[in-house]
Amino acid sequence: MNFDDSAEEATxxxxxxxxxxxxxxxxLRQELEEAPxxxxxxxxxxxTQASRAWQMQKYESKWACLHWPxxxxxxxxxxxxxxxxxxxxxxxxxLSALFGIGHGMCGPTVMAWASEEQKRRLLPKLxxxxxxxxxxxxxxxxxxxxxGLRTRAERDGDDWIVNGxxxxxxxxxxxxxxxxxxxxxxxxxxxxxxxMFFLDMKSPGVEIRPIKQANxxxxxxxxxxxxxxxxxxxxxxAVGQGWKVSLTTLMNERASIGARAVTGFPEMxxxxxxxxxxxxxxxxxxxxxxxxxxWAARASGLKYTSYRAISALSKGELPGPENxxxxxxxxxxxxxxxxxxxxxxxxxxxxxDPALAEAAGxxxxxxxxxxxxxxxxxxxxxxxxxxxxxxxxxxxxxxxDKGMAFNQIPTKAG
Amino acid sequence: MNLDFSEDQKQLKDQARRFFADKSPPAAxxxxxxxxxxxxxxxxxGMAELGWLGTAIPEEYGGLGIGHLEQCVIAEELxxxxxAVPVSSSIYLAAELLMAAGSEAQKRRYLPKxxxxxxxxxxxxxxxxxxxxxxSIETQVTGGVLTGTKTPVPDGGIxxxxxxxxxxxxxxxxxxxxxxxxxVTRETVTTIDPxxxxxxxxxxxxxxxxxxxxxxxxxxxxxxxxxxxxxTAFEQLGGADRALEMARDxxxxxxxxxxxxxxxxxxxxxxxxxxxxxxxxxxxAYWAAWALSTNDAELAExxxxxxxxxxxxxxxxxxxxxxVHGGMGFTWQFDCHLYYRRSNLLALSLxxxxxxxxxLVDSLLNKNAA
Numbered sequence: 001m002n003f004d005d006s007a008e009e010a011t012x013x014x015x016x017x018x019x020x021x022x023x024x025x026x027x028l029r030q031e032l033e034e035a036p037x038x039x040x041x042x043x044x045x046x047x048t049q050a051s052r053a054w055q056m057q058k059y060e061s062k063w064a065c066l067h068w069p070x071x072x073x074x075x076x077x078x079x080x081x082x083x084x085x086x087x088x089x090x091x092x093x094x095l096s097a098l099f100g101i102g103h104g105m106c107g108p109t110v111m112a113w114a115s116e117e118q119k120r121r122l123l124p125k126l127x128x129x130x131x132x133x134x135x136x137x138x139x140x141x142x143x144x145x146x147x148g149l150r151t152r153a154e155r156d157g158d159d160w161i162v163n164g165x166x167x168x169x170x171x172x173x174x175x176x177x178x179x180x181x182x183x184x185x186x187x188x189x190x191x192x193x194x195x196m197f198f199l200d201m202k203s204p205g206v207e208i209r210p211i212k213q214a215n216x217x218x219x220x221x222x223x224x225x226x227x228x229x230x231x232x233x234x235x236x237x238a239v240g241q242g243w244k245v246s247l248t249t250l251m252n253e254r255a256s257i258g259a260r261a262v263t264g265f266p267e268m269x270x271x272x273x274x275x276x277x278x279x280x281x282x283x284x285x286x287x288x289x290x291x292x293x294x295w296a297a298r299a300s301g302l303k304y305t306s307y308r309a310i311s312a313l314s315k316g317e318l319p320g321p322e323n324x325x326x327x328x329x330x331x332x333x334x335x336x337x338x339x340x341x342x343x344x345x346x347x348x349x350x351x352x353d354p355a356l357a358e359a360a361g362x363x364x365x366x367x368x369x370x371x372x373x374x375x376x377x378x379x380x381x382x383x384x385x386x387x388x389x390x391x392x393x394x395x396x397x398x399x400x401d402k403g404m405a406f407n408q409i410p411t412k413a414g
Numbered sequence: 415m416n417l418d419f420s421e422d423q424k425q426l427k428d429q430a431r432r433f434f435a436d437k438s439p440p441a442a443x444x445x446x447x448x449x450x451x452x453x454x455x456x457x458x459x460g461m462a463e464l465g466w467l468g469t470a471i472p473e474e475y476g477g478l479g480i481g482h483l484e485q486c487v488i489a490e491e492l493x494x495x496x497x498a499v500p501v502s503s504s505i506y507l508a509a510e511l512l513m514a515a516g517s518e519a520q521k522r523r524y525l526p527k528x529x530x531x532x533x534x535x536x537x538x539x540x541x542x543x544x545x546x547x548x549x550s551i552e553t554q555v556t557g558g559v560l561t562g563t564k565t566p567v568p569d570g571g572i573x574x575x576x577x578x579x580x581x582x583x584x585x586x587x588x589x590x591x592x593x594x595x596x597x598v599t600r601e602t603v604t605t606i607d608p609x610x611x612x613x614x615x616x617x618x619x620x621x622x623x624x625x626x627x628x629x630x631x632x633x634x635x636x637x638x639x640x641x642x643x644x645x646t647a648f649e650q651l652g653g654a655d656r657a658l659e660m661a662r663d664x665x666x667x668x669x670x671x672x673x674x675x676x677x678x679x680x681x682x683x684x685x686x687x688x689x690x691x692x693x694x695x696x697x698x699a700y701w702a703a704w705a706l707s708t709n710d711a712e713l714a715e716x717x718x719x720x721x722x723x724x725x726x727x728x729x730x731x732x733x734x735x736x737x738v739h740g741g742m743g744f745t746w747q748f749d750c751h752l753y754y755r756r757s758n759l760l761a762l763s764l765x766x767x768x769x770x771x772x773x774l775v776d777s778l779l780n781k782n783a784a
Contacts, residue, residue, distance in 0.1 A: 001483065001704040003415050269778060283779060286768075293771030296778060297723040301694025304701045307417045314415055322693035329690060381679070387689055388682035392662050395677040 003307070005084075006314065012081050016088040019061060024092050025054060032091045037262070037366050039219050040097055048174065051098040055129025063089075065103055065127040072111065072119055073127030079313040101170055102126050102133035106179045108252040110198065113236035113245055122177070122198075134175035134201070136166040136223060137246065141411065143168075144382050146181075147190045147243060148401075148409070151225060153182040153197070160184075160197065160235075162205075162228040168376070172208045172221040175201050179249065180230075181242050186407040193406050194242030198234050205229075215368035261330035264337040264366060265299040268292070271359055275344055282344050291340055298329055321391040328383040331373040338367035417700050419487060427487040433460065434495035440749045446498035446609045447752065452572045452602075453611055454498045461488075462531030467505055471513070476526030482641075486648045486703045493649030494656045496756050498609045500534050500569035502649070502763065506642040507568075508535025511577045515588060515626030515634045524575070524590070536573035538564035538591075538615055539635070545769045546579075548632055553580040553617065559597065560589055560622035563614065568763060570613030571602045578622065579631055586631035589622035596620065607755035639764055640717035644702040647717075647724035650760050651692070651699050654724070657731035657753045658688045661738040668740075681738060688731045695720070695727035715781060718774035725761045725770070732757035 005013055028050060031042050040047045058064040059073065067082040068074025077085070086093060096103070107126050111119060125131040142149035151164025162182060172178070178199045185193035199206070205228035210218040237245040272282040272292060282288045305326070309319035341363035342349035352368075354361040374380045388394040401409040419427070437457045445451050461467055469484040471477025478484075485505075492501060509528045512521055512535075527533035540546050541553065541564055553562025560580055567576065576593055579586050593600065597620030600613045626634055662685055665676030675681050702720035705713040732753040736743035743750040761767055 001416060001418065001420075001700070001707065003417070003704075005415065269782070273779065273782065283775060289775045290768060290771050292778070293718075293722050293774040294726070296774055297698060297719050297726070298694055300701070300719045301697050301723055304417060304697035305693060307415060308697055308700065311415050311417045315418075322697070325690045325693050329694065381683070384683040384686035385679070387686040388676075392658075392682075392685055392689060394662070394665060394682050394685065395674050397679065398673065398677055 009080060009084060009314065013084050013088060016063070016085050019063065020088055020092070023057060023061070024089075025050065025095075028095075029091060032094050035094060036360075036362060037264075038217065038369050040094055047095075048098060051095045052129050054092065054095045055099060059124075059128035064129070065107065065123075068107070068111070068123065068127060073124035080310065083310050083313060098171060098174070099126070099129055099132055101135050102175070105135055105249045105252050106133035106177070106198075109179055109196075109236065109245065109249045112248045113196070114198075126177075131176040132171060132174055133177045133179060134169050134172045134223075135249065136169055136172075136178045136180040136199070137249075138166065138168040140165060140167050144379055146246070147194065149181065149183060149194070151182055152186065153184050153195065153230070155184075155232075156229075158232050159229045160232060162199075162225045162230060164225055166223045166225075167211070167220075169208075169221045169223050170219065172201065172223050173210070177201060178223070179236075181246050183406065184239055184242075187405050188240070189403055190401065190406045190409065191243040192240055194246070195239050196236040196242040196245040197230050198236060199228070199230050203228050203230070214371065215365075217369075219372075261302050261326040262334065263295070263299045263302065263330045264334045264363075265295045267359070267362065268295065268337045268341060271341055271363070272344070275358065277344060288340075288344070295333060295337060298333055302326055302329055321387075324383070324387060324391070327373075327377065328380055328387075331370070331380065334366060334373055335370035338363045338370055342367060417697075417704065419483060423483055423487050426484055427491060430466070430488045430491035431494070433464070434491050434497055438495040438497040438499075440496075440752065443496045443498050443609050443752060449608065451498075453500055453569070457497050458499045458531055461499065461501070462529075465529075467501065467531050468525075468529030470505075471509055471525050471529045475513075475521050476529040478529075482645075482707045483703055485645060486699075486706075489645045489648035490652040493652030493756075493760075496609060496653065496752055500536070500572060500611070502642065502646060503536035503569040503573060504528055504534045506645045507537035507638065508573075508575075508577055510638045510641050511537060511588065511625065511634065514638055515630075520590070520623075520625065533574040534569060534572055536567055536569045536576050537638075538567045538570065538576040538578040540564065540566065545765060548581065548584060548586050551579055551581045551586060553578060555580045555582070555587065555589055555622050555624075558622060559619040560591055560617045561597075561619055563616050565614035566603055566605065566612040567600075567615050569611045570600055570615050571611045576615065577625060578617070579635060580622075582629045582631065585629035586635065587628045588625040588631040588634065590625050591617065591620050591622050605759065607759035609752065609756065610759060640714055641706055642764055643717040643721040643770070644699070644706045644713075646760060646764060647695070647699045647702060647720040650724035650728040650757070651695055653753055653756055653760070654688075654692045654695065654728040654731040657728070657735040657750075657757070658685065658692060660750065660753070661685060661688065661731070661735040664739050675738070684734050684738065688727075688734055691723075691727040691730045695723040698723040715774065715777035718770050718777055721764070721770045722767065722774055725767050728753075728757040729761055 055064055062075040066075045066077040066085055070076050110122055137146055139149045153160040153162045178201050180197045180199045181194055183193050184195040205226040207224040209222045211220045211222055212218055272288055275282050305322050309323045312319045345358050351357040352361050352364040357364055389396055437460050442454055465478045466488050468477030469480050470482045473479040512524050528535055573593055576591050578589050578591050597618045600615045603612050603614050605612045665681050668675045698720045702716040705716040736750045736754055739750050742748050
């Protein structure tokens, strides 16, 4: 057991560190470190422009999407090199969140399913941040049951005509392309009637509306389609194979290793060392200490779980299934921590104005945003199902709609 | 980075799994549970013959001297099988205390016998309810003889000697006492887990041999408890894994309402939570194993983290294992209660969960202050 780099890894780390030392936008470092939870906002510069500039700079030196093949805009780096890069890029990686869906999910799907010509046309621009992508899967009536989606595509010559609505689409308003799963046949069981496409987001008939969320902010959009035309050449995989294609996307969603899960623990520990209850720092209170210890053990467990995954990558092995626990653990922890931090503040805990609230309102913002963390990218319940079924080998849920044609599936009571 | 055991260590783990499956099946653990033996002598002798009691004891003192990582993988398999042997008392505590504080002569005198299993040692620490602090200890040593009462002493009924913590001014001192010698009476006590021996030991002017410098016992004990906590975390990890497997297997096999109970989300999600707790505990335990084997400055934090995590995981897995089994899980016949008992025993041996939570927060604050 050791935490040391191999000789090759150390060399790679030196190279990455050297380039970052010379090129990283150091003037943004402090702001990035202090950026509040949620969508990146910066005071001194426009966050979107700063993100694009950094992405292009990385691309030009082959540090963008470095694990992608060189011909698609990457540097053909190994999985462990990608992790080392992420560790070294550190806080500047926050600037890449804008491209997270595109690089993490859409890109790998295009890589697996698009034609060679399309890959060479699309992927380098995505790596460079010159074009961005969004993912159009969830619908108002198809969230956890995403295969229950209803947005339909009908064949018309060499085109498909799309009508319906998607929801919870991050960065749709900033995206050039959308990865889109559609129902092409409602007369067969739900998983069999789906087809995957990619779409020019500027196509006529595409309307993007921001969603005002429960916390008052807008991180996501609704996207409406009215007689939108997509050329058949922008189909990924066969007609009716969309579910299989979507699994490529979803598997990549859960494969990001080394991306540290946000738990809120370091901030909470600092806060408890600072705030006083009963005339002494909260860290001296037994009840507070007990909670802190439990959160510390969970945060540490996540950290060393990711180190175990990195160890596997370093040996050229695949990480084990334990790597799938990150979001399930960190999501509920973030919410628990926010509630506990407000509790320590007493009645003043209701103050959300950053100018008045403790810790500049950080915990209040987390309180209001955290319910979404337990839902987005797979609800806690779906994640538990995945662990139970794929890791522990328990039976799949019994489905009332199994084998039933999609248009015969009940959608309401009675 | 390699936060994993080596191929040799994994082979040793496989060997240990086979050994305990063969020598310490539930039926063997039940012999001790039912009071027909104080501990499992066959398993004890088997472990000694394989050198497994002395993996971390240097060769010059009769051990194999291969290190603590090997001890960790054996501990995990021991914990998985619930083997009824005094390894934690004799090796994680007594041998570690001797290695930490013993004179050359004491190490030569005691360690080879612990490594060979010829003698069983233990650590006599607690005296009354509540966390053990120097103030809670009344045992005294005057003129080379020790007087006081210790309870519960793990393996106190079967140990040959005890390392006893005694009050020395504001601090503690440590002494080795021959439990077969004069001035010692012991009485087995009934505990929540009869598969491990516990006793009340009364010392009345028992001859006591100092171990380490006077009044420095508290610091030594703190360090050794950290080391023992890492090894115990591996026992807990093994127990948690086995309890999860038992629950999973039963959920696949048992039908209710015309379907496998493992197809109900209430059961699936309970099992998923058990898995998550176990995965977190395992990762923390690996970190702590590294810190133990390298004697890293992070050991105190890593040990407390591993201890808290493993205690929570084993308790969760053991109690939910009964829940998944339903009424059958509460019968004497099913083995669920053996894991439930052991999980709650280990949660308190070496000090309670809240005590370790305290230690963990202290180490975090020390690190932040540094």
